[in-house]
Amino acid sequence: MLQRLLIANRGEIARRIIRTCRRLGVETVAVYSDADAGAPFVAEADQASRLGPAPARESYLDVGKVLAAARAAGADSLHPGYGFLSENAAFAGAVVSAGLVWVGPPASSIRAMGLKDAAKALMSAAGVPVTPGYQGDDQTSGRLQAEADRLGYPVLIKAVAGGGGKGMRKVDAAGDFAAALASCRREAAASFGDDRVLIETYVTRPRHIEVQVFADTHGNAVHLFERDCSLQRRHQKVIEEAPAPGMDAATREAVCAAAVRAAKAVAYEGAGTVEFIADASEGLRADRIWFMEMNTRLQVEHPVTEAITGEDLVEWQLRVASGEPLPKRQDQLSMTGHAMEARLYAENPASGFLPSTGVLEHLHLPSGVRVDSAVEEGSEVTPFYDPMIAKLIAHASTREGAAAKLANACREVEVWPVKTNAAFLTRCLDEPDFVAGRVDTGFIGARHEALTAEQQPVNVTYAAAFGMAARVAAITELNNRVDLKFNEPWEATPEGLYGFRLNALPVARFQLRNRAGESLIGAIFPRPLRRGFSFEYDVELNGHRFSFLTDESRRGGAVDGQHVSTFVENDEVVVAFQSGEAFEFTFPAISADGDMSAGSDGEITSPMPGRVVAVQVAKGDRVAKGAPLLTLEAMKMEHVLTAPFDAMVAELDAEAGGQVAEGVVLVKLDAVEP
Structure with missing residues (x-):
């Protein structure tokens, strides 16, 4: 077994890894940025090493600093968690070259699956069904537009090096393609340093099915069944569950067997997730499920798999990295009950899910369910990283029981003054179609207004x-x-x-x-x-x-x-x-602060701290109601500010590449007759 593990990550996944290491007697080393100096994961590790300033590029993404921290701490191994450098093949290779054990798949496997176009070709050769589309080397805008026209709309533009829903756009008509492609490329370059894309046929009733796989260095590979991650917003998962509702035994066997073939095709080792897209228009059928991509790491939603199998997947990772065979054979693995996970984020659904930052002056998380939390009362949610507060995981004997248990847990959440999506999660879980298992990736979009309407006190x-x-x-x-x-x-x-x-x-x-x-x-x-x-x-x-x-x-x-x-x-x-x-x-003598969004006075303010990535207007321009004015990037996601009425741009105080604080007036508009 490994002796001293450096965790090259932060937040709830760092705390999750520390818990298993403590049980197994493995010492842990945390690394942190200045923004995380007081974070719970730093205090819980056996050692901690400062990496640098808050921006990830100057701390968590700095390979040299991470490896120097490992050497200084005397670590013999490194766990990348998820996000950051977890699927970076060059980083995996550098860790091994530094004499450390990499708790993850070989760099060759990461490289093979890291680029979606090459991965699809590899999977097709291995007999794994893939989604129709274009993943060629010709990345000119004209060629991409032509391929999209050939496939027929709607299509999906996806970053070749993407993940987590970033660098992905659905396009419904040919006239919308150019703008969507430009936005997708900007976001992909900012998130992954690679603006190449591929085009796929957009499945109109899609279900997102993924299979947890594990492989060791002795040639063994197994699956730990499937998860359904169809409840999404802007391609980011909101609620995950296992097993997938409506999955019969024959379809499960076909999909899970395909996932194992995918892992073997790249000589995989450790934990991985093979993601499929299913056309659910006629229910889940093996001939209507296609490979999308493979995530060569542990997933955020791994707790639902742990709940139904009773296995500790982090322990499995550590044992495989130590050279041990898989803890169980395929015939020794089984499922019990149903599990669901909700991602509790610091965001405001009533204002377009904009991130909400600040100190958690009051925080109460529910009891009776598993809580994987990144924070404690008094912690600060900063604009530098993913705004996840916690994951709430419920397990019950039935799917209906798990949904009810998780909904009650979300109702118990208390966070102030930072805004959260807890009420939104509760509405999703209570929605009759969700309870009945009638879900697809368009579920939230079709009910957006009802699910995000501002709640009134009773x-x-x-x-x-x-x-x-x-x-x-x-x-x-x-x-x-x-x-x-x-x-x-x-x-x-x-x-x-x-x-x-x-x-x-x-x-x-x-x-x-x-x-x-x-x-x-x-x-x-x-x-x-x-x-x-x-x-x-x-x-x-x-x-x-x-x-x-x-x-x-x-x-x-x-x-x-x-x-x-x-x-x-x-x-x-x-x-x-x-x-x-x-x-x-x-109380009456205390003024009530108003919303900082655009109002009828024509002042367009920054709803969050971020970077201006595009300015679509100039001073003196006439704009129609709803027209884009400028685009902000915060937490690696783009947010477009639009005109609240027909107007002329009277003042413009923003330029592409500039950083802005929350509440700053960026544009002033003078109303004009339409």
Whole structure:
């Protein structure tokens, strides 16, 4: 077994590897950038070494610095995790040349599968069915357009060196091809340093099926069954599950056998995932499933495979890298139950899933499910890396049970002030078609508006916010600031009224404001009973009266016996959680910040920190409503800012290649008649 392992990665995968290493007695060495100096994975490793500044190119992607850290720590092996350098054949070769054990496939296997065009040709020769398309050397725009026209629309443009949904565009018509190709090439060059692409026929009812394979240095290769990763947004996986719904035994055998053939064709070693696209228009059929690509690493969604097989895939990786044979033969592997994983991201679905950065001042992740978390309360989500907060994994005896369990887990998520996709995940999991297994990669797109609509607090949530705010006023006597008005002949604090009664309980008209600046008014009826440090109120809203009970913790309260998680920030903000979403209420004297997106005043602001990759307008241009103004890149994804109305560009303060901060005015528009 390996003795000291350097983990050339960060976040939740670094913590995941550390857990298995600790159980096996393998020492771990973490590497980190300045942005991650205080991250949990750094503290949990046995040793830690600084790589450099926050940008990945100056830290995690700097091969020289990573290898120097391994030498300095006395490591005998290196695990690349996923992302960053994990599928970089040159890096794998450099690790081996440095005398370290590479916990992954040989560089030759990575190279063979790293370029999608060459991989498809290799798979076809090995008898693995491949998707119709063009993957030739002629990369001129004219040739690519001609090949797309020949295949017929819609087509899919994919970066040859791509992965993770980056450098990929669906094109529905010939007239849209040139712009999509340009955007795809920019994103591919930024993400992979290679702007070459291939063209594929776009399957109109696609399912994304992938097979977990493992091979050792003794000639053994097995599969650990399939996963379904069809629930995607912009080609990025949102919810994954195993096994695939609707997969019969014959189809499973055909697909999994093809995956093993693929691994053997490149003399594979270690963990890998062979990805297939299925035409689900007539259900899952072996003759309608084609090879897409092979990921030569451990996948983000590997926990669902671990859940149904009971195997630790990181342990398998370490044993194979140590020269041991695979822990089990194919006939010793079996599936039990169903598992689902949801990726909890720091992003705002209501604003186009833009990344949300900042300090996690309040963080509560659910119990009763597996949680692979990158962060802890007090951690910071920065704009430099993937904004994943955690992976939530549920396992149950049935698919319906796993979906319900995972939905409840997403409802329990509490994050503030950073925005998350928890409520969006809950809606996806609750959607009747998803529960019934009727999914394809267009599932989210077809229901985008319903799944991303801004959620409104229900009365119970409002009541909890009012009750908690009144409890703060009772303790801190902030009645002058929060505008308490009592139906009494004199004014007093709620605390002072507990012992005073005439013919009725005192009533306070309590005013809060939500983030949109709207005033909310509720009637508060303090009760005479005080149980230790608990406080009880009746809260009247919209003709309904609720009982509210809380205690000294300032975290949570019961409304009519139903727990609603709330907390108070600096005696100024009350936050109430509902189905994974945080609702913020301020006291009237505290201003409510507005949305920083484009408004009717014509100021187009940067919704996030990022780099300007393209400017589509010039000062003085006339633009129509919806026209692209400029394109930002953040976290390796492109975001297009568009005109909110017909206008003339009055001011332009952005240039291609420039870095911008969040909230900076980039364009000013003057409205014009259409």
